[in-house]
Amino acid sequence: MSLSxxxxxxxxxxxxxxxSSYSPYSDYPVGAALQFEDGTIVTGTNIENASxxxxxxxxxxxVAQAMAQGKRSGLEVVAVTxxxxxGDGAPITPCGRCRQVLNELAALxxxxxxxxxxxxxxxxxxxxxxxxxxxxxxxxxA
Numbered sequence: 001m002s003l004s005x006x007x008x009x010x011x012x013x014x015x016x017x018x019x020s021s022y023s024p025y026s027d028y029p030v031g032a033a034l035q036f037e038d039g040t041i042v043t044g045t046n047i048e049n050a051s052x053x054x055x056x057x058x059x060x061x062x063v064a065q066a067m068a069q070g071k072r073s074g075l076e077v078v079a080v081t082x083x084x085x086x087g088d089g090a091p092i093t094p095c096g097r098c099r100q101v102l103n104e105l106a107a108l109x110x111x112x113x114x115x116x117x118x119x120x121x122x123x124x125x126x127x128x129x130x131x132x133x134x135x136x137x138x139x140x141x142a
Contacts, residue, residue, distance in 0.1 A: 003116070003123060007077065010035050011118055014079040017043035017058065024048060025055075030092070031081045032058035034066055034105075037074035042066040059098035063105050073109025078102060078128070079116040089120030099132040107137040 018031030030046040044062030048055040082092040117124040
């Protein structure tokens, strides 16, 4: 599957965000970029903490940034990048916590965004609902 120019630009935004990573413990910078239906792109990067459980993933930071900007709907695409010189080069996917955080934002706007999971030589494109089937969301509390 070939990527659109918009997808390539979103991946580049995620890679640029990863350059601001604070990852002294894992040395694994991650970048995330969210694209909304109005064309807005919001990015985030991982921020680690000496108390490991307090670390923030790139996707969570991007969602927090988007929410702080008043974005509550229209999430269409998410790109997630990591270092291409580590591990087996396979595409990285959001962790379970980030899948849930992304689902909350997507559910608010009734979307099922595509997630671009970027690896060294492959970009795996999946729907968020495929990454988090049977997700718990705001509708469960109504």
